[in-house]
Amino acid sequence: MEHLLHVCGRRSSQTPAPFFGSEKGLRTYLVLARKGRQRFHTTGSCYKGRTGAEHLWLTRHLRDPFVKAAKVESYRCRSAFKLLEMNERHQILRPGLRVLDCGAAPGAWSQVAVQRVNAAGTDPSAPVGFVLGVDLLHIFPLEGATFLCPADVTDPRTFRKIQELLPGGRADVILSDMAPNATGIRGLDHDRLISLCLSLLDMVPDVLHPRGTFLCKTWAGSQSHRLQKRLTEEFQNARTVKPEASRKESSEVYLLATQYRGKPGGLKG
Numbered sequence: 228m229e230h231l232l233h234v235c236g237r238r239s240s241q242t243p244a245p246f247f248g249s250e251k252g253l254r255t256y257l258v259l260a261r262k263g264r265q266r267f268h269t270t271g272s273c274y275k276g277r278t279g280a281e282h283l284w285l286t287r288h289l290r291d292p293f294v295k296a297a298k299v300e301s302y303r304c305r306s307a308f309k310l311l312e313m314n315e316r317h318q319i320l321r322p323g324l325r326v327l328d329c330g331a332a333p334g335a336w337s338q339v340a341v342q343r344v345n346a347a348g349t350d351p352s353a354p355v356g357f358v359l360g361v362d363l364l365h366i367f368p369l370e371g372a373t374f375l376c377p378a379d380v381t382d383p384r385t386f387r388k389i390q391e392l393l394p395g396g397r398a399d400v401i402l403s404d405m406a407p408n409a410t411g412i413r414g415l416d417h418d419r420l421i422s423l424c425l426s427l428l429d430m431v432p433d434v435l436h437p438r439g440t441f442l443c444k445t446w447a448g449s450q451s452h453r454l455q456k457r458l459t460e461e462f463q464n465a466r467t468v469k470p471e472a473s474r475k476e477s478s479e480v481y482l483l484a485t486q487y488r489g490k491p492g493g494l495k496g
């Protein structure tokens with residue numbers, strides 16, 4: 228089943244110019260984007276023939292300042308702003324780091340990671356990092372990133388390929404924006420996402436460099452404590468983060484764990 232582990236290459240594609248040089252820059256942009264919402268009109272024609280739920284989704288989508296901003300900045304989707312904000316606040320990415328981006332399609336987080344770790348070598352005076360994105364879905368090529376797709380992160384064959392592809396077999400940062408297809412049954416979706424994060428966490432001793440960072444998306448719920456407990460045990464710091472670009476009505480929260488303690492008896496940072 229070698230085709231499952233197809234590497235999608237490092238070919239050129241549109242990489243947005245680094246826009247947010249500082250936290251202030253990002254905040255100003257978010258304020259402007261929110262103000263822009265009031266001036267953002269939609270035509271009635273795109274609502275024709277749609278159900279009530281579709282109408283509601285479309286209205287929210289068209290009014291969403293982050294959707295508009297993602298278009299302006301050439302990000303592949305609005306989720307780029309979640310990572311940009313968390314990175315500005317917590318300094319997760321810097322030039323030279325090796326990043327594993329799990330659940331990377333369509334590639335917006337990888338775009339941010341490529342810029343921030345200088346994976347395309349855009350800044351000749353800074354160390355060059357590495358970005359490896361993995362997803363069940365195909366991802367269009369992005370300059371500076373290597374994509375492993377379609378591939379299931381929980382599959383042992385994917386795990387071996389990840390180790391082969393990462394320089395030195397390890398990442399300094401593991402990002403996960405993975406989400407299983409939602410069934411709409413809140414408790415079930417929550418359980419499935421926690422299981423997915425726990426499976427990823429099982430890979431950490433063999434893939435994450437000591438003192439490394441782990442950031443994952445979860446949907447808050449009854450099993451969150453299991454993930455939080457593991458992170459607190461295995462990392463020196465663990466916290467919950469809710470970026471502004473994450474919709475308020477959503478139970479989505481991110482868990483950020485830093486300073487990985489390392490595999491017992493393994494590498495020291």
Ligand SMILES: C[S@@+](CC[C@H](N)C(=O)[O-])C[C@H]1O[C@@H](n2cnc3c(N)ncnc32)[C@H](O)[C@@H]1O
Binds near residue numbers: 304333335336378379
């Ligand atoms: C919210 S999207 C990620 C968006 C991405 N961060 C971006 O900025 O473009 C969630 C992704 O997780 C992927 N996913 C879910 N389960 C996965 C698994 N077991 N292995 C790999 N990818 C998975 C889905 O295919 C989906 O593309």
